[in-house]
Amino acid sequence: MNINTPSVDVQPVVFNHPSFMGHEQVVFCHDRESGLKAIIGVHNTVLGPALGGTRMWAYQSEAEALRDVLRLSRGMTFKASISGLNLGGGKAVIIGDSRTEKTEEMMLAFGRMVDRLGGSYITAEDVGINTRDMELVKSQTDHVTGIPVEMGGSGDPSPVTAYGTYMGIKASAKFKWGSDDLTGRKVLIQGIGHVGITLVKHLSEAGMEVYVQDIHQDRIDLAVTDFGARVYEGDYADAPVDVYAPCALGATVNEESIERFKCSIIAGAANNQLRNEVTDGALLQSRGILYAPDFLINAGGLINVYSEIAKYDRAESLRRTEKIYDTTLEIFRHAELKSITTHQAALEVAQARIDASAKLK
16 A cells, blocks of 8 residues: 655754744753643853743744744854853743743742753743743742842842843933933833833933833823823834833844934834844944944843842842943944944954853863
């Protein structure tokens, strides 16, 4: 009897992936009972164990989730390096709507998956995940940070992420306009999650005219009611503002949006803001738009959760996060001196530290 089997494309979906750039591990996790579907990416552990948050998002496809975790984990490598932390880069994504599909059983299952990696990956919270979720993960593994203060942890890292982003915006203003006084300047904050709402607070108090966008009406209402923000209804790229601060998902800075931007500065907390870090960075530079590298100015949260490993308190986390201001100015000057994009300059500085450590090992 002849059995005809259909031809199958067996090309690797990971090693040939455009966003696969030397990752050490990519782990696909599934738990039938809880419905968990997750991917953990460990990009680099030269400087230390890979630390990075877990994001839960209703991805349109598994391919989209894979792309996100690969890009995010690589970004964490450079974030840790440029911040002077003895950490590598990793990230995890859970596929699903955090508002309707997340369960305690799912988070417990995820904790067991993290534990099986034996410490090569340390997790924390990210979009769609909160400190209660980290409590559940902590019950299954010691390889977790960002747990509640009452459990001996550093607590929610979001306020520190927002504070570092605020420092980056002030430094950008200093470099672009000669002063970090933000009074009267206009900013559009896209994404009013835990980080975004705290950034709204900082920039409102600094005297900026704050406009907001978010897919959830309750978050917009909070920004308007508590901080006097205004709602921007149009496309973000057309907003007549001085600063665009992306604080949601990445890739909003791309060939199409760059052509339309009215802003002078792009500085926000979102990861992987550039769809193509080479060509988009160059396009921004040609238009005279100053870009604050995301993995530099959003590093406050990582600095905060690292405190659980390095044993320093929230006050020290904030002090170290304030240094983002000076580092951002140094990166801008480095880019100007070498006639390269600010993103390239930040990558150079971060990679140099990784390479130096690799040689010692």
